[in-house]
Amino acid sequence: xxxxxxxxxxxxxxxxxxxxxxxxxxxxxxxxxxxxxxxxxxxxxxxxxxxxxxxxxxxxxxxxxxxxxxxxxxxxxxxxxxxxxxxxxxxxxxxxxxxxxxxxxxxxxxxxxxxxxxxxxxxxxxxxxxxxxxxxxxxxxxxxxxxxxxxxxxxxxxxxxxxxxxxxxxxxxxxxxxxxxxxxxxxxxxxxxxxxxxxxxxxxxxxxxxxxxxxxxxxxxxxxxxxxxxxxxxxxxxxxx
Amino acid sequence: xxxxxxxxxxxxxxxxxxxxxxxxxxxxxxxxxxxxxxxxxxxxxxxxxxxxxxxxxxxxxxxxxxxxxxxxxxxxxxxxxxxxxxxxxxxxxxxxxxxxxxxxxxxxxxxxxxxxxxxxxxxxxxxxxxxxxxxxxxxxxxxxxxxxxxxxxxxxxxxxxxxxxxxxxxxxxxxxxxxxxxxxxxxxxxxxxxxxxxxxxxxxxxxxxxxxxxxxxxxxxxxxxxxxxxxxxxxxxxxxxxxxxxx
Numbered sequence: 001x002x003x004x005x006x007x008x009x010x011x012x013x014x015x016x017x018x019x020x021x022x023x024x025x026x027x028x029x030x031x032x033x034x035x036x037x038x039x040x041x042x043x044x045x046x047x048x049x050x051x052x053x054x055x056x057x058x059x060x061x062x063x064x065x066x067x068x069x070x071x072x073x074x075x076x077x078x079x080x081x082x083x084x085x086x087x088x089x090x091x092x093x094x095x096x097x098x099x100x101x102x103x104x105x106x107x108x109x110x111x112x113x114x115x116x117x118x119x120x121x122x123x124x125x126x127x128x129x130x131x132x133x134x135x136x137x138x139x140x141x142x143x144x145x146x147x148x149x150x151x152x153x154x155x156x157x158x159x160x161x162x163x164x165x166x167x168x169x170x171x172x173x174x175x176x177x178x179x180x181x182x183x184x185x186x187x188x189x190x191x192x193x194x195x196x197x198x199x200x201x202x203x204x205x206x207x208x209x210x211x212x213x214x215x216x217x218x219x220x221x222x223x224x225x226x227x228x229x230x231x232x233x234x235x236x237x238x239x240x241x
Numbered sequence: 242x243x244x245x246x247x248x249x250x251x252x253x254x255x256x257x258x259x260x261x262x263x264x265x266x267x268x269x270x271x272x273x274x275x276x277x278x279x280x281x282x283x284x285x286x287x288x289x290x291x292x293x294x295x296x297x298x299x300x301x302x303x304x305x306x307x308x309x310x311x312x313x314x315x316x317x318x319x320x321x322x323x324x325x326x327x328x329x330x331x332x333x334x335x336x337x338x339x340x341x342x343x344x345x346x347x348x349x350x351x352x353x354x355x356x357x358x359x360x361x362x363x364x365x366x367x368x369x370x371x372x373x374x375x376x377x378x379x380x381x382x383x384x385x386x387x388x389x390x391x392x393x394x395x396x397x398x399x400x401x402x403x404x405x406x407x408x409x410x411x412x413x414x415x416x417x418x419x420x421x422x423x424x425x426x427x428x429x430x431x432x433x434x435x436x437x438x439x440x441x442x443x444x445x446x447x448x449x450x451x452x453x454x455x456x457x458x459x460x461x462x463x464x465x466x467x468x469x470x471x472x473x474x475x476x477x478x479x480x481x482x483x484x485x486x487x488x
Binding site for chain 1: 375378381385386390398402403405406407409410414417418420421
């Protein structure tokens with residue numbers, strides 16, 4: 001990987017405010033990602049392929065697909081976020097950018113939050129955009145698709161935030177990918193339950209406000225706590241070698 | 242108070258003191274477990290609905306009870322590791338995580354054995370079963386992370402972060418799993434509530450729970466001592482201990 005593709009982080013002065021630093025990290029991550037577009041496409045292709053496996057492997061019946069569709073899409077989205085998490089810190093760790101980030105005078109958890117937001121915009125958000133198409137392919141009705149998109153919109157940031165903790169903990173380890181999944185999947189279960197539960201409730205015609213509010217609560221909790229845990233984990237991983 | 246706290250940080254001190262009270266833990270634990278088991282299996286009255294098959298609770302309930310509280314103990318030790326960097330705390334976490342895993346597995350296994358005659362199936366996706374299964378995954382993750390990191394200190398601190406993240410999530414997981422289950426199907430099966438049990442049934446149960454706690458304490462001490470010996474193998478007191486057989 002050539003150095004030009006990965007610009008350095010330039011915020012070393014403590015006169016740069018925390019917000020400006022976050023903006024800098026965010027902008028850099030976006031720039032780096034768009035210089036390696038294939039990496040952006042991979043999780044999306046994976047998402048589509050996993051969804052394709054279900055009609056092939058279980059049943060192409062409309063009745064089965066329309067009932068299980070929301071769950072299939074949620075599980076596929078969860079897996080493809082999981083797959084993309086390895087990229088969150090890996091390249092920055094390999095070329096030393098991460099150490100520079102840790103040394104910045106600005107609070108590390110804010111910088112990690114900026115990185116996680118960038119990660120979500122590059123993986124979670126495209127998944128949400130792709131969902132209506134796949135929703136039609138698994139025979140979900142319009143209302144269900146709309147609710148499903150809404151739950152993914154609230155839920156995928158939670159996946160990215162919790163995933164950041166796991167990615168930070170497994171940084172630089174052998175077989176980090178499998179280990180990351182082992183650590184993180186149990187923590188994803190509540191989001192999955194409420195994500196698919198909301199769509200099921202909507203399909204039965206029940207009001208979904210309360211479910212969405214609970215998912216919003218998950219998001220707030222993850223937004224406030226996960227960056228701290230990820231920052232602590234990152235410091236430990238960097239002191240490791 | 243603080244003196245004890247500082248002493249607790251010394252592996253050598255712990256090694257000495259634990260050697261002294263470990264026999265009591267083991268003897269007391271085994272006696273309580275035996276009393277609970279004999280009373281529970283042979284003398285406690287039959288359940289009017291389930292017959293004799295309910296008697297597995299004298300293993301099942303203590304295991305399930307301890308499986309959950311071991312995780313809470315690990316979380317408390319994890320806080321100590323991260324805040325005070327106390328060596329013994331991370332020795333504890335490392336030593337008891339596999340014990341917790343085995344206890345969780347035991348709870349699930351005995352539950353399945355009980356479920357077969359009572360519910361007619363080995364496994365149902367009941368809220369309680371599912372959250373125990375997830376607890377098993379959490380223990381597995383802790384052990385896997387610990388094994389994956391070579392450096393002892395980083396491993397201890399990384400595991401501490403993971404255990405704390407897990408303990409924040411346990412109530413969330415528990416409630417969402419309960420919610421999920423009630424959404425899809427009403428709770429068809431429920432364990433009989435404890436207060437409705439006559440004393441001849443719950444007293445032996447209490448004895449076995451206490452007994453298992455003591456045995457767990459003994460097991461934790463043994464595993465911690467082994468871990469301490471391997472970590473401190475270069476110090477003089479360990480060499481002396483190996484030569485003379487006492488601290």
